[in-house]
Amino acid sequence: MADEAFELLELLQKEAPASALQDVLHQARANGTSKAEMARLTRAVDLSLGIHALFARRQQREAGLAALVDTARDLTLPYDLDALLKVITRRARLLLGLAMSWVSFDDVEARCSRVRAADGHASALTIGFSVPLDGGVGRRAAEGSAPFWSADYLADDRFTHSEVIDEVVRAEGLHAVMAVPLQHEGTGLGVLYVADRRVRHFSPDEVSLMSSLADLAAVAIEKARLLEQTRHEVVALARNTSRARDSSTAARRLGETHCRLLDLVLRGGGLGALITEAARALDGALLVRDPSGRILAGPVGTLAEPSEEDLRVALLEAHAESRPVACGAATPHTWVAAVRVGDDLLGPLLFTADGPADDHQLQLLGLTAQLTAVTLMIQDGVAATQGQLRDEFFHSLLRGTPPPPEQVAEQARRLDLDLEAPHVMVVARVEKGLRGRTAAWASSYAHRHRGLKHVDGDRMVLLLPGTDAGPAAQAVSKELGEALRCPVTVGSAGPARGPGQIAAVHEEARRCLDAVTRLMGPGGTASPQDLGFLGLLLSERPDVATFISDTIGPVLDYDDQQFTELVPTLEAYFASANSPSRAAEVLHVHPNTVSRRLERITELLGEGWQKPSRALQVQLALQLQRTRATLNQRHGGQPRQVIG
Incomplete structure (x- = not known):
C-alpha cells in the first residue's frame, strides 16, 4: 500500500x-x-x-x-464601436471555446433587439437581424441584471420562448446558450451571447468569467461611444470654426464693399454709377425702378425679369420683411429688394445672379437697396420725404381738424394733389399681425393710383381719385387679398369733393365697413350704393335721388316717355299683397292688363325684382318717390320728376 x-x-x-x-x-x-x-x-x-x-x-x-x-488589454485600444464589438464577440467565443457569439442592442422604438456584431459560423444571426423583446434568455438576463444560461435551449421551460428566436436556434443547430447583460453604471447597453451546438452545462467559473468579460466590454463600449461622440463634436467644431472663419472673411469683404459704395454715393457718383459698381461686386445684373415701373437705372448685365404679378407679390414681402425676396419659380435666380424710406416705397431693386444667390450676395443686395434710397434722397430730398408729408397731411384731413383752407390748398399744391377733384374713400380691415405687409402694399397702391393712404391698427384707409366707390372697393379687396393671401373686408364711400368733405366721407366709409362686417362677414365688399336702402341710413349725405334712380329709374323713365301707368300698377300690386287680380280691381282694369304691365316691369328691372330683399327696396323707392312728388307739388314743382 x-x-x-x-x-x-x-x-x-x-x-x-x-x-x-x-x-x-x-x-x-x-x-x-x-x-x-x-x-x-x-x-x-x-x-x-x-x-x-x-x-x-x-x-x-x-x-x-x-x-x-x-x-482587457485589447479593449483599451481606440476602436470605433463596430470594430470594438467584433473584438468582444471574438474574445467571448474563444474564451470558452464555443461555436459562436454575438452582441445585440435593444431598439426601444421598434420594440426589438438588433444584432450589432457576431463571430463564428452563422447563417441566420447576421448583423442587423432583429428579434422581438418578448422572450429568450437575453430578456431573462436583462430583466434579472445577471447572466442566464440554458444547457439545452429548445428543451428548457424555465423562461418564455419566442417563436422567432426558437426558429433561429433551430436553424443554427444550437443547444447551450448563455446571455450576459452589458451594463454601465446601471444603464443597460445590450446583451452578450455565447452558444454551442452541443448540450453543455456551464460551470460557475465559466459564468463568472463571462460576467467579468461583459463588465469589461460595457466599459469599453461606453468609452467607444464617448470617443465617437467626442470625435463628432471635434469635427463639428472644426466645421463651425471653418464656417466662422469664412463668415468673418465674408463680413470683412462685405464691409469693405459697403464702404466703397457709400463713398461713391457721398462723392456724388449718382445712381447709375452706384448700380454699375454694385452689379460688379454682386457678380450679377441689377435694375432700379420707381413704384410706377419706370426704369431709374440699369439694367447692368443680363436681367431675367419676373412677371408683374410675381414682382408685385415679392416686392410686397420684401418691403414688409425688410429683406430681399426671390421673385418666384419662373425666375429662380432673380431677387428683389425694396428701396424704401420708412413705410414709403421708392421702388424695387431687381437682381439676377448667375446661379443660386448666397448669403453674402443677399446681404450686399440689401445694403445696395439702402444706398439706392440714400442716393434718391440726395438727388431729390423733397420727393424722398414727400411720402411722410403726404401721410401726415392725410391724417390731419381724416381727423377733421385740418389747417385753414388756404394752408390746405397750398400744402396740396406742394404735394401735387388736386383735392377739389372727386375722390372716393376706401377703408379695409385685415387680420392682425399683417400690419407691416398692409402698410407696404398701401404705400405702393397709393403711389400707383396717385392717392393717399393711412394705416391705423388693423384698418387701412385709402383716398383715391374717382367717382364710383363700389368698383374701387372691389379692386382694393381683390389685389390686397391676393397679396396678403387672406380675406379682406372693405367698405367705401364717396365721392368727396373738396378737403372739407374728406372726414365725413371717411366716417361714412367706416360705418359701411362695420355694416359689411356684420352682414357679410370677412371678405365682404360694399359701398352705400351697393347696400341699397341700408346705404341711405349709413350715408353722411343720403342721396335719395340716386337711390330712386338705381332702384326704379327705368320704370319712371318708361312711364314718362310712353305715358303708361307702370308705377301705379307697382303700388297697387304691392298694396294687394302681390296679387295681380286684386290689383286689377283697385286699378279698374282687366287682370290680363296687370299681368302684361308686370311683364314689362320685369323687362325693365330684371328677373329678381320680386324677391323679398329686392321688393323691399322697390317699395321703399316708390314711397320716397311719392313723398318727393308731394313735396314738389307743394312748392309748385312738377307732379313727378323724371329720374334717370
Missing part, C-alpha cells in the same frame, strides 16, 4: 493524466491485492483524482484569467 501511495504522489507531482491514476488501481487488482488493501487504495485514488481535478480547474481558471487580462 505504501508503494502505491508514493506512486500516486509521484504521478500527481508529474501532472499525469487522470487515466494514469486509474491504472494504479487496476494494477493492484491484477496483482491480487487483498480487499482491505484495495479499499484503502481505492480511497487514495479517489483523493488523488480530486486533487488532479482541482489542479485542472485552477489551471483552467488561470488560463481564463490570463485570456481575460489579454482581452
